[in-house]
């Protein structure tokens with residue numbers, strides 16, 4: 123049975139990719155990437171207030187185009203032997219839906235209303251609501267934040283729901299339920315989006331919606347109503363049970379099977395977040411720290427429940443039984459901006475060029491700028507007097523979520539140029555990573571090895587070397603360019619019954635590693651002291667000086 127195939131669909135921040143994989147060897151036989159057209163134009167977003175919305179049509183068009191594109195170059199035999207599809211998405215990226223599970227922005231009256239669209243993970247319009255959740259949870263009988271690091275974040279489900287129903291009474295009146303992106307797309311493929319019965323992801327629910335078996339599900343109705351009276355009644359239209367990604371959500375609908383040209387008995391797996399499926403794709407095993415390094419970072423660790431389950435790890439993005447590998451405690455941390463900090467600096471430089479010299483010059487500069495700055499920055503010595511920056515350009519996700527914090531660049535003089543600033547920004551992202559690693563250690567979670575995946579891990583030896591030097595740890599990079607999609611394909615193979623467990627799927631389908639960065643002893647020592655400056659600068663900034 124060597125001719126069974128599975129498809130992993132990975133929805134990132136800017137684009138969705140589909141990967142067709144041989145379920146026995148892990149060989150990728152087809153792939154296609156689709157960029158969200160409305161998002162690319164900046165529609166429905168307002169970065170100045172941290173509002174980032176995505177239209178469901180971007181996702182639906184992307185679902186069809188990415189899978190069809192990935193199947194376009196493969197034989198009919200491959201198409202006829204597709205057995206399963208699993209989907210990962212960013213998160214927490216929820217949307218208000220009607221009784222049928224249709225996102226409100228797909229209804230004519232809400233088609234241009236950002237509040238009826240998906241609220242992207244990096245939308246921080248719910249900062250005040252997150253703070254209210256924290257205040258109440260910390261004084262309630264049971265602290266519902268205890269399994270999400272003790273601090274609820276504005277990137278998550280409840281803060282986004284509260285904010286939306288407060289600012290838009292029409293959406294509030296029409297919203298029957300709220301569904302995460304990974305749950306909705308998986309349900310769409312089955313043709314049954316009923317919000318009362320669709321299988322909700324354990325990963326999304328546990329890390330972002332304060333779902334836990336100990337609470338018999340979501341936070342209680344009393345808690346939610348105390349938080350916001352307009353939440354009354356919503357809880358019973360959400361969910362009680364959750365499912366891990368080795369399980370099937372259902373069978374593909376006849377409509378989607380025909381549209382994609384694949385068999386009618388393809389199994390659709392339960393969805394999860396990109397980073398979590400990415401960790402599966404990167405062959406995560408206990409105490410390996412998998413970093414998904416792109417626009418943001420998501421840092422994933424698993425450990426046996428019996429070894430770590432008794433700890434309550436402070437300041438991370440949650441500890442959830444089975445969120446990555448069933449039977450293991452999945453832990454998540456991360457940085458809200460990683461590559462986004464470099465992208466911001468690129469934009470600072472490119473935008474005046476575009477305004478003064480036109481699109482063509484700007485496009486050329488955009489292509490060459492980060493590689494050039496990286497090459498030059500790698501040649502600079504590292505000294506204790508270097509510029510030091512904070513990486514909190516989109517707030518701080520971990521340790522201790524606080525999305526009101528801002529970035530800073532300090533210690534400049536007249537010799538400070540773009541290369542030196544870029545070097546400081548890269549170091550700031552590495553220092554932010556070090557703070558996360560330190561927190562895991564402080565909380566009693568060991569890290570035995572580090573694996574990088576994602577765009578930055580693949581594209582930037584400079585960033586990866588800096589990270590190895592700052593962490594003083596070797597870092598391996600997974601071979602697959604699409605580890606998240608590969609992880610989704612592994613999940614699909616288990617949901618479809620081809621492999622008995624995630625571990626078996628990883629062993630059969632893993633892509634291995636193609637680069638390893640080792641710490642440079644000389645730089646390690648200087649970075650120890652620059653890191654102390656980063657910590658001092660951070661505590662200064664946290665006092666609200668900036």
Ligand SMILES: Nc1ncnc2c1ncn2[C@@H]1O[C@H](COP(=O)(O)OP(=O)(O)O)[C@@H](O)[C@H]1O
Pocket residue numbers: 134135136137415416417418460461462463464465492493496576577578581582585
């Ligand atoms: N050569 C490079 N060096 C460092 N960062 C880069 C480079 N090229 C792109 N990036 C960063 O990669 C990020 C995108 O990462 P990617 O993994 O492709 O996307 P996503 O996070 O949306 O899945 C951007 O923030 C960009 O700044």
Ligand SMILES: O=C(CO)[C@@H](O)[C@@H](O)COP(=O)(O)O
Pocket residue numbers: 134135136211212213214243395396397415416417418419420454
């Ligand atoms: O926060 C999570 C998962 O919990 C991610 O979906 C989010 O950081 C998006 O990641 P990328 O866009 O892939 O960098």
